[in-house]
Each structure stands twice: as C-alpha cells, then as structure tokens.
Amino acid sequence: MLSIERGKNGKYGVKNEYGELICDFIYDEIRNYSEGMAAVRVNDKWGYINEQGKEVCEIRYEAVGDFQNKLGVVEKEGKKCYLNLQGDEVAVTNFMNEEMIFEGCKSCAIGNHTITNLPGGYLYEDDFINVTIDPEIPIRGFIVIGIKKHISSTTMLTREERIQIEEITNKVKVALEKLGAKNILLFEDGFSEHYRRWIIPSDDWMFQFGRGKNLKQITTYARKNMSIEQKKSFLLFAEQVKELLNP
Numbered sequence: 001m002l003s004i005e006r007g008k009n010g011k012y013g014v015k016n017e018y019g020e021l022i023c024d025f026i027y028d029e030i031r032n033y034s035e036g037m038a039a040v041r042v043n044d045k046w047g048y049i050n051e052q053g054k055e056v057c058e059i060r061y062e063a064v065g066d067f068q069n070k071l072g073v074v075e076k077e078g079k080k081c082y083l084n085l086q087g088d089e090v091a092v093t094n095f096m097n098e099e100m101i102f103e104g105c106k107s108c109a110i111g112n113h114t115i116t117n118l119p120g121g122y123l124y125e126d127d128f129i130n131v132t133i134d135p136e137i138p139i140r141g142f143i144v145i146g147i148k149k150h151i152s153s154t155t156m157l158t159r160e161e162r163i164q165i166e167e168i169t170n171k172v173k174v175a176l177e178k179l180g181a182k183n184i185l186l187f188e189d190g191f192s193e194h195y196r197r198w199i200i201p202s203d204d205w206m207f208q209f210g211r212g213k214n215l216k217q218i219t220t221y222a223r224k225n226m227s228i229e230q231k232k233s234f235l236l237f238a239e240q241v242k243e244l245l246n247p
C-alpha cells in the first residue's frame, strides 16, 4: 500500500508499504492513486506520478482528472487532451478523425450525450439502452449496445434489464439480416468497467484472421485500412439500421 504523507517542510511525498520514501516531499498536493497514477501539483501546475513515485509527464497542466479507463484528462492552455499511462498526450478520435471530448468513462459519456460527434449518432435509445455504431472502428454494421448503468457485468442487472438487452439484440440482428448481413458475430466486453455488447456482421475480409473471430486483429485492420468512401458508406448503412430500429 502506498501512502501519501506530508513532510516537515509542509510538502507531500509518497511512502511504500515498508515506510520507505519513494517520492520526496516536493509536491504541494498529491491526489489519491487511480489506476496506478496520482495527480500531483507544484504551485498552480499539475502532472502525474506513477506507483514508483516517478513523474510520468512534465508538471505543466492547468488541471488534471483522475485516471479512468487508462486515460487521464488534462487541460493545457484551456484545451482538454488525454494522457495515456506512459504520460504521452493522446487524442481519442472517432473514425472520421474528429477528436471526441469527454471525461472519465467513454460508455457513460456516450450514454449521457457528452460526446457530440458520434459517427452515425444514436441508432436507438431508451431510458436504459443506447445503440450506436462503434465510434472508433470503421466496420460496416459494427453495432454497440450500450447501457446507461456503469456496471461491468450483466450479472449486476435485473432479469428485466437482461431481457431488454436480448430484445434489442434481436431487433438489431433482424435489421442487419434485412440489410443483407449473414454471419453475425456477438461479443461481450467483460474486461472493461462498463459492460457493452458488440454485434458485427462478418465480412469476407475478416476471414484472413481465422474465421473472423479474432476481434483485436479485425479492429486493428479496419482502423488502418478503411478508406473515407468506405467509412461514408458505413454511415449510410447505419442510417438504414436506424430506420429499421425505429419504425
């Protein structure tokens, strides 16, 4: 266990479980660790230290948030951007190469409409569920069923809620089949903090990755190789799905 402590000089540092000082008393403020990173302040500038007590970036940001989903939101010259766990500034861009601005959990940000440039918008939405296309990965008919509850597993849902997810899944499946999709793959994200279900019609090009079931390779390929014309056609396809989901 790391503990944040105040030194005789009035500044803060970090001690490890053996009481050894792994980060000297040099900070005016240290916030609690989140995902292995703690926000630190010197005068009016912020940065982060890791669990070894080392700075992962320059202490130069006007404001920082706690790490969530491996990203920390920071503010520089009044503009928000993101740091990854290595302390590099990264942008989360949608597949039309526009930056998506949000704080914390992306699935929650989609659920509460914080992200205003979701490609294809909302294909279906009610009090509990939102259906979108994956904003970052351009694949025809790659549908994401999101829920407006920040939970990691459907085991935390009521029976009624699980039935709602199955019902919308079935509606999406029927819509995709009407639009010519054949083998429809279903994946559940049980590793992230926020549950979601992915529905992907398999396409010939995916089979180079072995029956089209290796999601990571498929999504990496799609991000690299889809042309702007293809992406635009995926948006039109999403529009057709939307019409079928909202008769």
Ligand SMILES: [Zn+2]
Pocket (backbone or CB within 6 Å): 105, 106, 107, 108, 109, 149, 150, 151, 193, 194
């Ligand atoms: Zn969430």
